[in-house]
Amino acid sequence: MSDVIVIGAGVVGAACAYYAAAAGLDVTVLDRGPVAGGTTGAGEGNVLVSDKEPGPELDLALLSNRLWRELAEHGGFEYEPKGGLVVAETGEVQRQLVELAGKQGVEHTVVPDTELHGYEPHLADGLAGGVFYPQDAQVQPMLAAARLLRHGADSFGHGALRLRTGVTVTGFVRSGERVTGVRTDHGDILADAVVNAAGTWGGQVAALAGVELPILPRRGFILVTEPLREPLIRHKVYTAAYVTNVASDSADLETSAVVEGTPAGSVLIGASRERVGFDRTTSIPVLRRLAAQATALFPVLRNRRVIRSYCGFRPYCPDHLPVIGPDPRAPGLLHACGHEGAGIGLAPATGHLLAQLLSGERTALDLAPFSPGRFA
Amino acid sequence: MTGYDLVVVGGGPAGVAGALSAAQAGLRVALVDAGPRLGGQYFRHRAGSLPSGRGADRFVRQCRALRTRAELLLDHKVWAVEQGEDSVTVHVMAGQEERPFTLACRSLLIATGAHDRPLPFPGWDLPGVLTAGGAQALLKGEGVPAGRRVVVSGTGPFLLPVAAGLAKAGVSVAGVFEANGPLGLARHPLLAAGKAGEALGYGAALAGHRVPYRTRHAVVAAHGSSRVTHVTVARLDAEWRVLSSRTVECDAVAVGYGFVPQIDLAVQLGCATTHSADGSPVVDVDEGQRTSVASVYAAGEPTGVGGAELAELEGRTAGLTIAHDLASGEGGDPVPGVLRRRGERLRAFARALQEAYPVQPGWQDWLHDDTLVCRCEEVPVSRIREAMDLGATDARSIKLLARPGMGWCQGRICGYAVSCLAGERPQAPRRPIAQPITLGCLERIEDEQPH
């Protein structure tokens, strides 16, 4: 019997397990697939503070940003603190960007149009300016998740961390109201607490416990270019429209260019957002729009080749906030899911806060805005 | 959009036969192929010459007839296909300048053939080491032998024509090393009945050039600095573990362990797949070559590797079925019984061949820790094992953690080996972009005039 069962070996589940083990708890992580086989395997790996409106999510992002830097010191996965550059097409948008940056209170530099090329030599001409956020970083999310689990398993004297792949949770074991374990296709597994870190499938897992979480898939496509010999793009670069798209409630297709290089040499181009269920059919019009937006930012990309595209399903909550904390409707069950397009960035803080809860400490941030109770 | 009744992708034996049967039934047909000439792999030939080999006269006649009855779009690459309301859209890049445009059609025939299935071994990425099909293509299509002194290795009957072709071209073939046992062709009842004649022909040709043919042997390492200079040839047990080895000098190697059907376009459209006896994912088709997706058909190697004769037969069958289905499916079975029975025979034969030449697990012991499995991303086997140790339990998650298959070839070359290492059957590949396309082309796709 473990102290804690974590459902889901994505980046969020891995972070929960890591910090819980660090806090001295025995943890068993279950996943129906391999490690990082869910949405984590489709994420770009941006750890962003730049795209968050002031409020609880930004606070979570800032905490997470610091924790990622700490975790990266263990090594074993790529972590690049390369900074993010948000660019504005018009003077009016630039004014709004500067205003947002002021309100965020995050470390930033306002970049006038004349200095944009100093940051990104290949950026298109004619942009009105931008804001540079030095704290924005990038991790390789799949390897990071796998390494956190491994590091957690290897490092801690008290807590033990076990990973079991290929185990599907099919229900919950209850003792009265209380959740005391999970039913799986490999038998029942008992624990004092169960963490639902099933990402986009978090709503389905919650339903197994008879509680509702309104988590929906929000599809995103990414284009991947051929590996480039010379790094054409230094930072994560995106247009101001990205911020509004992220915050939008629309189910319809929205795209805004997010362009960045990777240590492997490929350039990643995102991001589209649409709510179409779990439909994996490639939409050529979406790919086309992403290409057009990326080349508008970086004309030099026109003669570079796309060798791959893929899609993933962000775990979307209607109020754009993740669900973190105990579920008042099912004692013993805690949630750590619904991080939409920011789960990689927000994973360490999520894990850290949940471990504090599990070990009865005061949490570093107020969890009320993320409470599952908000859907009760 | 202008529309065709049928667009055929692939100008090999399957595609040409399919396009011709459909065109003769009165359909408006376009055939698209990435290459500059019709022929595909089997009928590959040099510019200004004609295809040769068994069935070549017939193929040449088919091509002549097709030219007057269908639109031929050679040097055109298909990078994506999409299902529309009541048509299929085929996204094409034309010529060296890669001009993008789209074709609309009421039905699509996927006849995209196969590519080689190599296995990694130390030194397999040295220049001079080619796939067996690659060496064959170079010789047939370009008149260029792979080297002066060539070693042929791998498994399957395809090694014989490769070696015989090289020997005939005056190359010194230092040996043909077949990893499987001798029971292969001659002793298998079905095989002996079918193609022993052809195999004996190659055997005689090799004997005439004094080319040694050794079963239960394989090239397990290649050596050299900027080009292969010699190889380690090992005697193998039934599981392909090395029993003993020796060195053979050569300046080129042709290796092949079967073929991988190219099914990217079918997967894009959501066609159901299954596995053939050699473990490859293939498109699942009915007796009329219909896939699980309405209006989409497949013929030739994408439905399972079976060689040129079966490919042609499947192409014809598909062409007849498509004409029948477009004419609202009336008037009985479109495929004559003789064709159907010959198809059954050839398929049984293909299956028996695949079973007679399996890939055995012992090849994994040929690898050193630093042997590259993924040539593009330069991923050694040690990193793959490390990823498995971290909780990657299938080829996809191994790719996410260690990058094999993330590079230029998108796992076409290493995919089979990675699946073997993961201990699973290869899964149908998801490649929404079947050919690399520049962002400049991609952003223009709908602005270009339809053909």
Next chain:
Amino acid sequence: MSFEITVDGRPVPVVQGQSVGAALHAAGITSWRSTRREGRPRGLFCGIGVCFDCLVTVNGRESQRACLVPASPGDEVTTS
């Protein structure tokens, strides 16, 4: 009929209809690309446009598969 192309400035003979890759291989040039990480030499492998080992720049157009591109008189091929 035959003609010449240049590869990194060196003349290479071509038989009409040959691909750039075949012409290089025939001229005894079996490697012309080096890999990004370890600088390993690469040339033809699959011969049919599948492996992308044979990439070259032809007349300024980058990342062309040498085994697929037909050579034309005067082509300038550069390698990396």
